[in-house]
Amino acid sequence: MADAAFLAVDWGTTNLRAWTVGRDGAPLQHWEAPLGVGRLPPGGAAQAFREQVRPALDAHALPALLSGMIGSTLGWVEVPYLPCPADAETLARGLRRIEGEGAPVWIVPGLKGPGVAGTDVMRGEETQIIGWLAEDPARRQGRRIVCHPGTHAKWARIEDGRIARFNTVMTGELFDVLSRHSVLRTGPDAQDSDEAFEAGLTAAGDGSALAARLFSARSRVVSGEMPGAWANSYLSGLLIGAEAACAPALLGADPDEPVAVVGDPRLQRLYRRALERAGRKVQTYSGDAASLSGLNALWREVGGTA
């Protein structure tokens, strides 16, 4: 690994993705594993890093930059949230160095800011946003909206290259707990249905009164209006549709302002349908690429040397 400059790690709650990165910023090797901090025993992150991540990429002596939930109370060390607005320089200044690891290891701080109902927080998406901004200088001018679909979807307002504020929408986790633990759960006959997803988008309406709209995933079934096997797809459409209807307005989106959806392709397809139904223009970008770009950008901010 003579050419590698550093080890870049996106370390979330569920999964870990790591790259060795060349001096030109290009990825050399990639490794991923289900080693998210939510799956590790308390204090297990340091050991996992030394005994699994470094060996997997033959990166024993490389300096490393880690982003995501690894900086939370569940992770290696807790790195305080920095307040918005923030940009790459802010995040680089807030990097927390882990002592005693030989080659330097830094953790990227998360961000906090005023959300729709109190202080909101993120860990990991800030690095993706910084990466998305770094990929094209034009994105660092004017107002932008970035959406990260997921368990806790993040919607960020970007102003001239800075993360000005953001909101978290619990769409993914609501789907998960309702489809597994509530009266809305589907039995073993559940089947994916485009038609049911579209019906859910329609049922989402303007996104208001969500707790009332949700029950329709049950009442349509017991009243004979919808097959029970469709309830999951309908619920997915209803929740994503409500998010698409509400989240841009929370950030003061102009009517014709596009939404940059940064994430995985499956969710991007669903979000595109929901956002376009809500009259929004959509652009999609790889979440993995944004993570790597962000870690590269922060590496450059700290001078690219160790």
Next chain:
Amino acid sequence: MADAAFLAVDWGTTNLRAWTVGRDGAPLQHWEAPLGVGRLPPGGAAQAFREQVRPALDAHALPALLSGMIGSTLGWVEVPYLPCPADAETLARGLRRIEGEGAPVWIVPGLKGPGVAGTDVMRGEETQIIGWLAEDPARRQGRRIVCHPGTHAKWARIEDGRIARFNTVMTGELFDVLSRHSVLRTGPDAQDSDEAFEAGLTAAGDGSALAARLFSARSRVVSGEMPGAWANSYLSGLLIGAEAACAPALLGADPDEPVAVVGDPRLQRLYRRALERAGRKVQTYSGDAASLSGLNALWREVGGTA
């Protein structure tokens, strides 16, 4: 039990409440048990009725009137939902008689109608509403709003004594699944807090963007803005506050139109606080009394004879 005219049973998903009722409509004996249809084995309702309910009230030979989920697919026999608008006479015409039980046994049908996001349904609350209307002739004139707090809260628009339409709001079940299965769950240090409930009411705002507001029950804790032990009370305030802000408008409530909250005293206190914060006038009524009044009213409709 020489004086008893019939056996009245409010048979829900979780619990069963039963009364022997005199010819003047007054309750003679009351019995309740955790024998809701959701707790019975398939086909277990008939056996429970014969072997537990009738003996408990020494009501072996009385005609009986049963309302609630006992008329669902989980119950004794499925009684089809009747369409709104509906009144006591409509429900009485739709009573389903169970054959082969000796003394007559009738089950009250549920109702269906157009809700905010598709056909909505209720079973049991229609009987409480009919009872609430029967308790005072003045309630059967003009427009009224009745709210039944609970796992699946029901909000009904009454027009001249008829149930015109209604919406179900999943507030109780959302609280249950989120506080037990999601990142919003509180640990063993959870404590009830009036201050946190009030903060949740404030965070509910106009009830819009609920899936975004919900995450504040977590982000306020990890950002140090709220003690973790308060998350449950805050979540309760947020969900009930969002319901109070949205549900009356779904029924086209006039600004000064009072809401009749029919239910148990603990939830009534919370709903009163939320609704008054939302600028609504509130009147409270016993849910148990309404059930008995409704079964009495339907008994009178069928002639009070068996």
